Amino acid sequence: MASHASPAKYGGVSGTLAFDRDTLTFTRMDGMLKKTMRVAVRIPLDAIVNVNMESSFLGRKKLVILTDSLKFPGIPRHEFEVPDPDQWVNVLQTGMYKITEEEMKEEVKIVKEREVIVKIPCRHCGTLNAITETACSKCGAPVK
Ligand SMILES: [Zn+2]
Numbered sequence: 001m002a003s004h005a006s007p008a009k010y011g012g013v014s015g016t017l018a019f020d021r022d023t024l025t026f027t028r029m030d031g032m033l034k035k036t037m038r039v040a041v042r043i044p045l046d047a048i049v050n051v052n053m054e055s056s057f058l059g060r061k062k063l064v065i066l067t068d069s070l071k072f073p074g075i076p077r078h079e080f081e082v083p084d085p086d087q088w089v090n091v092l093q094t095g096m097y098k099i100t101e102e103e104m105k106e107e108v109k110i111v112k113e114r115e116v117i118v119k120i121p122c123r124h125c126g127t128l129n130a131i132t133e134t135a136c137s138k139c140g141a142p143v144k
Pocket residue numbers: 122123124125126127136137138139140141
């Protein structure tokens with residue numbers, strides 16, 4: 001599931017909470033007569049460090065999002081009143097897991113590239129030869 005949206009309340013203000021691929025946005029209605037939609041909060045998925053569901057004394061369920069203050073300056077805790085917090089937790093955690101998976105794949109790729117780059121200079125002519133070679137590709141001297 002790459003996107004999700006539901007009505008929400010943020011800091012007592014009514015609006016819409018929407019997640020699309022890698023960004024979470026809260027849009028609120030502005031203006032008394034002429035209603036306009038305005039983005040009040042925009043949190044990138046990679047700035048989210050934790051997603052949770054909490055219940056208040058009155059039994060109202062809240063979606064609680066904790067953010068990394070380096071990637072998302074400001075308050076690190078965001079509470080949204082949504083009708084389906086459990087589904088929100090599910091959607092956001094799935095997105096967060098995908099990011100972690102992609103980062104891990106990227107790390108593996110970098111390691112592989114480094115392995116390929118490993119070369120040693122020939123002691124006679126200085127030509128760089130792959131570590132797997134036994135003789136220099138230029139002068140034929142034994143490598144190692
Ligand atoms: Zn050589």
